[in-house]
Amino acid sequence: MTDWLWARSRAARMGGALIGSSLIALAIATPAFAQAADPAPAEEAAEEPVDIVVTGSRIQRRDAETVGPLLTLTADDISKSGTASPGELLQRLPSAGVSLNSNGTQGTSYGAASINLRYLGGGEGSGNRVLVLVDGHRWVDAVGQRGFxxxxxxNTIPMGMIDGVEVLKDGASAIYGADAIAGVVNIKTIQxxxxxxxxxRAATTDKGDGEEYTAILNVGKRVGRASFILSGSYFKSQPILTSARDLTTLSLVPVTTPGTSPNxxxxxxxxxxxxxFGTAAGFGSSASPIAFNGGAGYGAGSLADNSYHVASLxxxxxxxxxxGIYSTGPSERYGxxxxxxxxVTDDIxxxxEGLYNRRKSNQLFSPVLLDIGGTAGTVRGFSIPNGHAYNPFGxxxxxxxxxxxxxxxxSAFRIRKVMSDVGNRDNRQDVETVRIAAGLDGGFELFGNRWSWDMFGSYAKNKINSIALNGINYDNLxxxxxxxxxxxxxxxxVPVNLFGPMTEQQAAFIRFTTRESNYTELWNASVNATGxxxxxxxxxxxxxxGYEYRRNKGVDNPDPIANAAPTYLNGSLYTKTTAQTRTATSGSYDLHEVYGELSIPLLKDSALGKALDLSLAARYSDYSTVGGKATFKAGAGYRPFDGLLIRGTYAQGFRAPSILELYQGARQTSFHGTDPCNGGAAANAGKPGCAGVPAGYNQINYNLNGLIPGVISGNTALKPETSDSISVGVAITPLSGLSLTVDYYKIKIKDAIAAQSATQILQLCALRSGVFCDLVKRDASTGAILELLQGAQNLNSISTDGVDATLRYDFRxxxxxxxxxxxASYLGSFRTxxxxPATGATIIDDRAGKGDQPRSTYPRWKGQASLSWAGEAVDAVLRARYIGKTTDIVNTVKNARTSAVTxxxxxxxxxVEDGRARFGIGVNNLFDRAPPASYANxxxxYDIYTYDARGRFLYARFSVKM
Incomplete structure (x- = not known):
């Protein structure tokens, strides 16, 4: 990799700003870069121009104004943003959709952080259609608690090594290869x-929780022809409990029947x-279940029934x-x-470079909600003899x-109980990332011109060891x-007491700890030349x-005990433990790619305009799994006169199915979703898929808070998805310091690899019945959902369009x-x-403006604004972040919309000391705005991947340069 790939020059900032719109200034204390049309100060004008490469092109140039919409963040921007990680900062961008973050207890983050541009990432905000690079090269894939x-x-990239970030918000598969359908994030390392x-940095909420501590130390030295850099980073955050915020303390879903408790x-x-026993008619029946009165034990003999009462609200x-549930889980990282x-020579x-990063994180859930019985309950086939030591009626x-x-x-006995004696479920992750890379770069003369070349190779491995504490071993139970x-x-x-308090010996006998691991590996090599x-x-x-070779591998090792057949319980129907089972996964693919890119200047200082530049790129990718595919990109920038740039790009995208999508072993999971058959068949007469569901049925009464048990699996029959994207925009700079950029984008993905949400599957089953209900298995007697099958498939298409606009004014x-x-960013449409299969037609789901599915908020409007001031030794900034309103599901608790929030x-x-040190204090969410309430979530x-429930957040930061 050549030095120009990491060049940090004022020219880079000026060129990147003109093309990229100044989004970053919304989140920083002082403007980070100027428009290219601004006159340079005298001391800058005297500098020798530097050839650079910016994200979106591999060609060195001094004028990078013809590439697509580009956002540049510097190290100074990040340090003054009020955030502690690049993920947190990037997720605030108006163009970012639902993305994984630290709010992992109710979702699937498990300590990871993703960036999902244009909402085009896969399920649960994964961001698998955004290409993340480090110094222009790929980074290893993530791992997770339930598979890679x-x-x-x-969060596998230490903060200390980051010198800046560039975000290209249009397709770039022809330039960088697959996965760049929604855009490219290029993280630039310290030089x-x-x-x-x-x-x-130290931070805390004004309620005294969620504390964060960050430390970074970088040491650099040049010695003759050699240079050394050593960077160390540390981050630690403390949890926030759901009970610590009014919004998250109690579910919005009203409780209409007695729920499960430790009694x-x-x-x-x-x-x-x-x-x-002297009990009344109906005592302990399905219509009148009973609950323990509490205390240390129950009455003897005929008095046993006195220890129980008919449960009621x-x-x-x-x-x-x-x-004791975490709303935001704790995390500790060091890298x-x-x-x-x-x-080596003047030309070579x-x-x-090497990296080691380690993360430890955990999420605390409520205790297991047990639901067992003979011919009733979620897990059946149990029995309790009349001579059992803890049968109060024996x-x-x-x-x-x-x-x-x-x-x-x-018999139809059933016991439901919150297993607080066993303890809260606690998921813990230990993630290690190792990366080794090396490169050569240099220059040579060809065609009478100076050319540059580089060679690069890397190996990276990301591994997780995880445990899930305080599950239940059904076999032992x-x-x-x-x-x-x-x-x-x-x-x-040990005989177990489910009718009253357990002893620790009993709890230990049925307690189960899940232990599993998975890892991903990446081998990457490339050769490039430009001139x-x-x-x-x-x-x-x-x-x-250039040419690039890549090999990706993923291996998942689920817990062997959890995945074994029960020894005593009916193994053909049920699992051995409460742990989510999945089959082991091992898969890999490799590919060879070649690309070419041309930059053609057509006009310069002519009667037809100041400048017209054309950019063309093509890439051919040959995958071992799906074969070969060529992609193309074309862009143009036209400047009719100083102060106006008209730009546009057309790009083809290509994404082969990932190892996860192809080979993921069938795994159990729990879906958030709303059952449209709630109320039973009689209350849903217009929904044929609800036939047979008993009156009064409500999914909230089954499993934990109505979570829907299901299975997710890979699909080896998947085809690649392709895309077409266009962006058209203008950059207007009428006077020094004032700029307006407006860009329209439209992206369409064909044969899109996606999985329908649990709510979508249930709605299709309810409204259309037939083949859609093959994916939903219900209990014939209660109507409860026993299993919902979700798998990746090639849908017809996903399309989205919208507008990004930035107005900026800098003055002295x-x-x-x-x-x-x-x-501001406006989402015009997002259609799947x-x-x-029932009619041969198509189903169109437009999500723009909606938030009626869990963790899937698509506001039409999002925006940021800032007003900053920088004096001789003092600076200040006021920032605002806006997330527009969306719809909510129709409910009896609140109106069917989710409010906008700012x-x-x-x-x-x-x-201090002439800029050698800086002390900063700040507050995020100054007015302590809570996320807008969402019944769907x-x-x-609230949507944990869109909003933040911390509340008012105070921080102080001290930095030095020596």
């Missing part, structure tokens, strides 16, 4: 320097109207949402990055044999509830060519420099078109 991923986890740079809900046939209401560079440079509790009750496997003789015959078996072919009247025709006064920015941030900084009640 197919996107980059930004050779002499000295020490360090910073520390249990019991359906016990034979107990109703029992003369010996409000007395038996229990809020699982407030029982070390080193780089050694050496000028060598560098080698002989061990003083009941005569003639009156003792047993609950057989062929089966033994502990069953025959005393059978239990005694198994070493370590001028010949001269035209308007300038040189430049060419870039006697009291300092001011900067004002207003940036999928086939309808967050206000402020920061002030003070320079119950029980957490």
């Amino acid at each position: 991923r197919d996107f980059v986890d930004l 050779p320097f002499d000295g020490i740079r360090g910073s520390i 249990g809900l019991y359906i016990l046939p034979g107990l109703a109207n029992n003369a010996y 409000p007395g038996d209401f229990y809020n699982t949402q407030a029982q 070390i990055y080193g780089r050694f560079g050496y000028e 440079n060598f560098h080698v 002989t061990a509790n003083g009941v005569p044999v003639a009156n003792a009750l047993a609950f057989a496997a062929n 089966f033994l502990g509830l069953g025959s005393p003789a059978a239990c005694a015959a198994v070493a370590g078996c 001028s072919l010949f001269a035209l009247p308007a300038g040189d025709v430049a060419l870039a060519v 006064t006697d009291i300092g420099k001011f900067g004002a920015v207003l940036d 078109v999928s086939p309808d 967050y206000i941030d402020a920061e002030m900084g003070f320079d 119950a029980p957490i009640n």
Whole structure:
């Protein structure tokens, strides 16, 4: 990789700003770069122009104004943004959709962070249609608690090694290869320097939780032809409980029937109207389940029933949402990055770099919600004999044999209970990332012009070891509830009490810890060359060519015990534990790619305009899985006169199915979703797929808070998806410091690889019945969803369009420099078109303006604004971030919309020792705005991948340069 690929020059900032619109200034204290039309200060004008490469092109040039919409963030921007990671900063951009973040307890983040541009990432905000590069090269894929991923986890990149970020917001598959359909994020690393740079940051909410601590230390040294860089980064955050915020304390879904609690809900046939126990008619029946009164034990003999009562509201209401659950989970990361560079000759440079990053994170959930029985319950086939030690209605509790009750496997007994005696479920991740890379670069003469070349190779591995504490071993529970003789015959078996409080010995016997691991690997090698072919009247025709080889691999090792068949329970129907099972996965693919890019100047200072430049690119990719594909890109920039640039691009995209999409082993999961058959068949007469569902049925009464059990699996029959994208825009700079950029984009993905959401699948089943209901398995007696199948498939298409606009004004006064920015993004449409097997027609789902599905908020308007001031030794900024309104699902609790929200941030900084040190203090969410309430996102009640529930967040930062 040549030095120009990392060049940090004022020319780069000026060129990047003109093409890229000044989005970053919305999140920084001082404007980071100027429009190219601005006159340079005298000391800058004297500098020798530097050839650069910016994201979106591989051609070195001094004028990069013809590439697509580009956003540039500098290290200074990041440090003054009020954020602690590039992921947090990038997710604030108006062009960013739902993305994984630290709000992982109610979702699938598990400590990872993604960037999802244009909402085009895969399910759950994964960002798998955004290409993330580091110094122009690919980064290894993410891992996760439930298998590896197919996107980059930004938390595997230490903050200290980052010198800046460039975001290209149009398709670039022809330039960078697959996955660049929605755009490209290029993270630029720190460059050779002499000295020490360090910073520390501490932050907390005004409620005293969610504390964050960050430290960075970079050391650089040049010695003759050699240069050394060593960077260390550390980050730690503390949790925030759901009970600590009003919005997240209690689910918006109203409780209409007694729910499960540690006191249990019991359906016990034979107990109703029992003369010996003196119970009333219906006592302990399915219509009148009973709950334990509480206390240390239950009454003996005929008094056993006095320890239970018919469950009713409000007395038996229990809020699982407030029982020690993390709204934001804790995380700890540390990383070390080193780089050694050496000028082998005047024309050849060598560098080698290494990285180690480690993350530890965890999420705390409510205890297991047990639901077992004989012929009732979610997991069936259990039995409790009349001689069981903890059967309050059995002989061990003083009941005569003639009156003792047993609950057989062929009877409809059912026990539901929050297993607080076992403990809160706790998922913990230990993620290690290792990367080694080396490169050569240099120059040579060809066609009478200076050319540059580079060679690069890297190996990276991302691995996770994870555990999930405090699950339940159904096999052991089966033994502990069953025959005393059978239990005694198994070493370590302990009779289990589900009718009252457990002992620690009992809890330990049925407690299960899931242990699993997975990893991804990336081998990457490339060769590139760029230079001028010949001269035209308007300038040189430049060419870039290259070859790239890549091999991706993923291996998933699920827990062998969790995935084993039960020994005692009916293994053909149920799993051995409460852990989500999945089959092991191992898959890989490799590919060879060649590309070429041309930059052709057609006009310069002519009667027809100041400049007209054409950019052309083509790439051919040959995958071992899906074969070969060629993609093309064309762009043009026309400047009729100073102060106006008209630009446009057309790009073809290509994305082969990932290892995850192809080979992912079938795994159990729990979906958030709303069952359209709630209320039963009678209440949904117009929905044929609800036939047979009993009256009064409500999914919220099953599983934990109505979560829908399901299975996700890969699909080896997937085809590649392709895309066409266009962007057309203008950049207007009527006077120094004032600029307006407006860009329209439209992207259409054909044969799109996607999976329909659980809610979509349920709606299709309810409204259309037939083949759609093959994906939904219900309990015939209760209507409860037992399993929902979701798998990746090639849908007909996904298309989206919208407009980005930025208005910026920078000016100087006697009291300092001011900067004002207003940036907005409008989402015109986001349509998914999928086939309808029932009719042969298509189903169109337009998500723009909607938020009626869990973790899927698509506001039409998003924006940021900032007003900054920089004096001689003091600077300040006021920032605003706007997320527009969306729809919500129709409900009886609130109106069917999610309100717009505006967050206000402020920061002030003070320079010390002539700028060698800086102290900054700030507050995010100054007015303590809570996320807008969303019924669709119950029980957490807001979209965790779009909003932030921390509230007012205070921070202080100190940095030094020596």
